[in-house]
Amino acid sequence: MERDPRAPRQHDSRQHGDSAKPAWSGKPAEQSVYALSGLRHNQLALFSPCPRGLEMTLVAELNALGASNVSKVDGGVAFNGDADIMMKANLYSRTASRVLLKLAEGGYQQESDIYQLAMQIDWPRWFDVSRSIKVKTDAIGAQLRSLDFVSLKVKDAVCDRFRQANAGRPNVDTREPDMRIHTFLTRDHATIYLDTSGEPLFKRGWREETGEAPLRENLAAGILLIAGYDGSQPLLDPMCGSGTFLVEAADIALKRAPGRNRRFGFQRLREFDALSWEALLSEARAAELPVRDLAIKGSDRALNMLPIARANLQRAGLADAIELQAQDILEARPFADSGFIVTNPPYGVRMDEQDALAELYPQLGDWLKAYFAGWTAHFFSGDLRLSDMIHLSVKRRTPLFNGSLPCRLFAIPMVAGSARREKPAADADNAADEGKDAE
């Protein structure tokens, strides 16, 4: 599960245990409801969570889309913009997990304060009573017993606001709701968001089948962008699994908006402007490059993964553009003088898997050295032994999270004749490695 990121971790009561009682008492701090004149308000307060470690990549994406006041927090990015910016963030961001619209925030002490906060929002103005709803609550450091109970109180407030307006009450649908409402709590502060994305943004619509440990699409795209992939370099994923890097790389190369084939929560909002949305979508389609034979190749040694990857490529319209092969990574060879290897090896949970990986890493070093001069290898892994055991100079180690699992993206440029690290493995984290953990 992706951690909800909007507050510092040191306030996490789950880490501090029950001894971390609130150090204050009295009335909750002032609550404020955003005086939005609906979706057309040009200063919508927006927040996009993203996989931790990708915040600066998302900041760059949002700045490029014209968002204002873009600021990073741990695990997400806050920004302002009008309805077009909100729709563009949903359509174009490769790394955001969602785009949330902030409707109200304020201090709280108990559940009834959060109910009052939610009651202040003019819900019937945002969506019709015929829309089903789901409320979800995340928290870091909250002192309340049950987050489900908080969700229930917010749901009650939404229904009560509709009843006050003599509009009946919306139904709850926990599986496929029309409107998702997110409550986020820190120790003494609550924020209520309307989710403009609906299904999370990593669901692009092309991946129906996966292998055992697939990467989320937005994390894979972020890894490619951090690696410096811009669509012009040859790219090989020799442990491609279900093909996530391959499709995300092709989308970058073909300038395809990741959200072009899916629906969004904002389409169900009362003030949804279908004409503006159609115009944005047409603009995105006009910018796409025609599908062609791409310098992107994938392989995997698991014979059962290839049909899965093939089906995913097919659904993404890339069946003829990307070549797939069944082979062990050590049999893969370069198909250009230079390029990027971007791959995520298995992490190895069981002891025998750990042993197999310990045997594989030095072989990977030899394989890169023998065949891939001129290429840069990018390994994304939660197994931090890789950088020592591959016996090559790691230029950069970027900390990233796969859900809650701390990982690194190891960048290893293969300059002919110079990449072999002659120092013993024990020196791994010393000066021989240029790259300490990158910020």
Ligand SMILES: C[S@@+](CC[C@H](N)C(=O)[O-])C[C@H]1O[C@@H](n2cnc3c(N)ncnc32)[C@H](O)[C@@H]1O
């Ligand atoms: C963590 S998964 C990759 C998941 C992939 N990124 C995705 O999103 O679906 C690791 C993959 O490496 C493959 N693999 C493991 N050892 C291999 C080897 N020696 N050569 C080639 N592929 C290997 C596995 O079959 C598996 O599909």
